[in-house]
Amino acid sequence: MGIKQELTRNFSIIAHIDHGKSTLADRLIESTGMLSKREMVEQVLDKMDIERERGITIKLQAVRLIYKAKDGKEYFLNLIDTPGHVDFTYEVSRSLAACEGAVLIVDATQGIQAQTMANVYLAVDNDLEIVPVINKIDLPSADPDMAVREIEDYIGLPAQDAPRISAKEGINIDQVLEAIVTKIPHPEDNTDKPLRALVFDSVYDPYLGVICSIRVRDGAIKAGDRITFMAGGKQFDVDQVGVFTDRLMPVAKLESGDVGYFTASIKDVGDTRVGDTVTLATHPAEEPLPGYKEVRPMVYCGIYPADGSRYEDLKEDLAKLKLNDAALSYEPETSAALGFGFRCGFLGLLHLEVTMQRLDREFDMDVITTFPSVVYKVIKTDGSVVEVDNPANLPGPSEINYMEEPYVDASIMTPEEYVGSVMDLCQKRRGEYVTMEYIENRVLLKYVMPLNEIIYDFFDSLKSRTKGYASLDYELKEYRRSELVKLDIYINGDIVDALSFIVFSDNAYPRGRSIAQKLKENIPRQLFEIPIQAAIGGKIIARETVKALRKDVIAKCYGGDVSRKKKLLEKQKEGKKRMRQIGTVSIPQEAFTAVLKLDDD
């Protein structure tokens, strides 16, 4: 056994959103003295603005800490950060697979949440040693004993001696570091075997190409090696290997047990899929490391520039996002209503939302999105199967034998008092009850639900019914046969392709009505009356009317307000520019957004 392995610990921190993961990471980095306080930005690991704002981490990354333990030895602690949301479960599992242990943070005020459980299961699946930590003991509402009981009762881990800390106040951080060193096993030394390194992250850098974060399981990797991605199949020559300190620090080689990175002039993050195994082209391993899975988008929607003339800009922006986001997919599509845009695929709704925000924030790109859609399987009368992620591509009714839609296993953790309301919501969204488990004064509900219902405003409804306390986790389960119909929207007699969507047939009527209503509220009156209709295959199921505009006149205008009144008119006209023309009707951007936010009841 190499001495280096004995002095290395590879670990992640797992927690529910807001339970203090990033704050603890900061404290660990501070306490190990690797960075001076002056250099510490508020949250070292969270690189992007959005992450900081939403309190979640999207792109994962690692950092190496040097810690002098009580036994007098100096340890290398590789902290591997994990993304914090349900959409990124696979990425989390790969990050965990790169570790021997995980620090589990439980909030002393909130206890265990659905996501905590989900991540604990992932950690257990990866055979990790779990080190529980009770955080936020400084808060008046903290109940550390409750947290300990919950960890022992529901996760089955002894937690009596779990460090009780406040990451925010920096209390008992040293206990966490000691627990990491003493409880988490060191990596095995398999240096003599052929190289196998797990890719757990990849980030594009304009100078270095793709920076691949890896955990070396077997063998060693150094600059000059020719390597193969075992699943992806491509070969590259390694330019540089290194470790993560406060920057990328090149080293001579990475060997069994190490966490670090390599670069190899790789242009496309798509070639360096998370979960893939890197081996030497000259001396390859026989088997890749287990657990690789091709991540496929689960949710699709159309994205169009709000200003139609910015199509080329949008194309460039998506290409730039894609550089760092292998999970994002997009291809050009056209809509009669919205012009030129893209059909984009996402891991889930949050991934979609984060992408929209990045477009807005990093590229100042204002977009219109269409209804998110899941991937339906259409079994045609001729026996062939097509996958449909865009209602526009749904074959005609005569060609369809039947359709299938994806179902997920959904876990919802909610305070006891909202159980009834949450169950009601799940029931309304075609959920099938599986089990219910009481954890202290909270309940873990399990349902099997169509994904279609979850991407449809489910999370917002769940939050509003539980005053924000419920948490949700889901995982794709299977495809099931289902009665689905395509709902079309007509405005002033013209079909608006961007508003069509596929819906469970029993829900078609209420959804049709609700959308017609939303559109009515969001389409400004025009000189003529505008009928809005929802239809299934030409049969009208709902109708609303936007009444004709009765006036558009500034009541008075005298010498003192000429400039002001003109500005008012100009502003109104500016608003008009952001409208989309459907036939003779102008539809504001907000109308497209409003229909995405349907109130459930």
Added chain:
Amino acid sequence: MINTDKGIYIHIPFCASKCAYCDFVSYAGMDSLVDSYFEALFRQIELFPYDGAVNTVYFGGGTPSYVDACLIAEALEKTAKRFTLGRDCEISLEANPNSLSPEKLKVYKAAGINRISMGAQSMDNDILRLIGRAHRRNDIIRAAEDVQKAGFSNFNLDLMFSLPCQTAEDFEDTLKAAVDLGAPHISCYSLTLEENTPIYRLYEDGTYSQDDEADRQMYHMALEILASHGLKRYEISNFALPGMECRHNTDCWDFCSYAGFGAAACSFLGNARLETTGDIGEYIRTFAEGTGEWDAASVLYEETAGELAEDYIMLALRKASGLDEADFSARFGEDFREKYQDIINETVSEGLAEEERGFYRLTDLGFDFAGYVTKKFL
């Protein structure tokens, strides 16, 4: 300066109380500043660098009738000293029914004021209370009689509609009462909700609501009732017996230049607009020293030819007579018909506008959509 028909606007930003819908620069409870404000005002008028013939003087507010009538007389005297007031100069003063008195009217008359514009707003006491007006129906009737007794045959009543809780019947009663008072001029417009006013919040929170259908019903009713009494619409919200139109405002819609004095006053000097600070303190300080320029407290916006043309169209379309195509071409060196052929055709075919003998004007229907039509030209 293109036009020599200069108008003078003088802003008096004081009020007894602030109305619930008002977002003008006007202050209640600032009486202690009145004297120094007028000192500054006199100074600003004296500093104006050009003299010349003036056709109209207009005291607006705030409530010009709220302050000591002698101050108004003095301001007018300073104006007459700085400029040459034409023999038939129209000199208007805005007034509130409850701040007018026979004594004040006597002072105004003697000073040379020949037109009173009175903010009546409604003849319904409940509605007056709701919109925060201090006067009541009886005050309006008494004041209108006083005005006429004092020898002002030329007076206006401001009336508002689309007011909180106002029915068509309420407004009909107001209109009829106003014409019964013998007003030769009536300004009549719907309540515009301005942000940061108390009434705006009551509409925001749903206490009141405005209905376009009812609004147009009231407007069309006003058109009919006033016409039956000989008051013709000459601008979107202004109605008068023939020859009794407000010349000051007409000049403004005709794109004549005017100079504004006082806090928050605006000037239009042919190709530039000036707006004086609305901060009374700043205004007083600026002119207390007495040196400097007349526009020392003003911001200047020079307008491009294109912006001026847009202003011109916006204002011209408000007039019943419409836009004089020859005048437009003379001012801007471009043929109106040629430049805007598409918009003209479109609006004519929509039934919103018509063209007749060199004038492009809104139809009756078009008057309900003046904003819609104007926006096409911007």
